[in-house]
Amino acid sequence: MFKAILVEKDDQGYRAGLHTVDPTRLPEGEVLVRVSHSTVNYKDALAITGRAPVVRSFPMVPGIDFVGTVEQSSDPDFKPGDAVVLNGWGVGETHWGGLAQFARVKSQWLIRLPEGLQPEQSMAIGTAGYTAMLCVMALQRHGLTPQSGDILVTGAAGGVGSIAVALLSSLGYRVVASTGRAEESNYLQSLGAAEIIDRKTLSEPGKPLGKERWAGAVDSVGSHTLANVCAGTRYRGVVAACGLAQGMDFPATVAPFILRNVTLAGIDSVMCPTRDRQEAWNRLAKELDINKLALIGSRTIGLSDVVAVAEQLLAGQIRGRLVVDVNRD
Structure with missing residues (x-):
């Protein structure tokens, strides 16, 4: 028997709580993992509260990422x-996830925890940091260097955003950070941002083309912000888009793409190929300054705290x- 957060939906309504679960209820998969740490991401919070239709089948153990050690495996690649680390693949949505002491998953969903990275550190980085590294990799694969601008x-x-700022600055790039919280300026500068701009300058409807301001961008906002980011990108610049905090719409024109040869690179962390996942995590272990990770901050809780949090x-x-x-009790 093991402890897990279970999300249930039936005649009694939608609810989430801490339960003791029989291992025979675990879904099919080649690898049984003894989980040590997971996280509560925004998507997990939506799943737990039912505020959005994240969970596709019930009952469900939420938790879109986890770290742990292999307990049993029928795949010779894992012993x-x-x-191991897991991010995405629909875990916590269509397949039982990481907010439990055990998880059984497909072997192709797992990657190895890089040497030098502690389990708790890997979850302090989590899907957010892994996504940030995928964005940095996309910028670099399209040829952007610190000399590009x-x-x-x-x-x-x-x-x-926080981990993207920390990574890019550590790699020698000059980072311009956009935020709607002026009180976070010192925090962003401590992560390595050289310049802070108000998100209001990007969040309203803008022109098809603006002044060429940056060589590249990491955008987790979408909507008008992404349209204005593209409009302000320099000739042959690259924008890595990975989120929709402002909205899913993209009210833009083709002008930046056909007049300035701007590349809009989509970043998906959920179904990303294993090779890119492993590269991203290996690079995080080597290139993310752990001191900056401490500045970003993390709070460790137990399973009993998850629903309230x-x-x-x-x-x-x-x-x-x-x-x-x-x-943890």
Whole structure:
């Protein structure tokens, strides 16, 4: 028997709570993982509260990422004792996820925890940091170097944005951070941002083309912000788009793409190929300054705290990462 957060929906309504679960209820998969840590992401909070239709089947164990060690495996690529990480693949939505002491998953969903990275650190980075690294990789694969010019990061005080600022600055890029919270300026500068701009300058409807301001961008906002980011990107610049905090719409024109040869690179962390996932995590272990990770901050909680914290997260009452020690009382 093991402990897990279960989301249920039936005649009694939608609810989430801490339960003791029989291992025979675990879904099919080649690898059984003894989970050590998971997180509470925004998507997890939506799943736990039912504020959005994240969960596709019931009952469901939420938790879109986790770290742990292999307990059993029918795949020769993994053996008992191997340290592994999982992000995405519909885990916590269509397949039982990481907010539990055990998870059984497909072997192709797992990657190895890089040497030098502690389990709790990996979840302080989490899907947000992994997504940020995928964005950095996209900019670099399209040829952007520190000599290319400024890199804009929108939603800079958020999870993806904060780690993107830290990574880019550590790699030598001059980072322009966009935020709607002026009080976060010192925080963003401590992560390495060279310039802070108000998100209001990007969030309203703008012109098809603006002044060429940055060589590239990491955007987690979408909507008018993404349209204005593209409009202000220099000739042959690159924009990595990974989020929709402002909206899913993209009210733009083709002008930046056909007149300035701007590339809009879409970033998906959920179904990303294993090779890119492993590269992203290996690079995070080497290139993310752990001191900056400490500045971003994380709070470690137990499974019994998860449901209450989900409400606080959606209410905007929590800053930094929420790491869940699934074995903590």
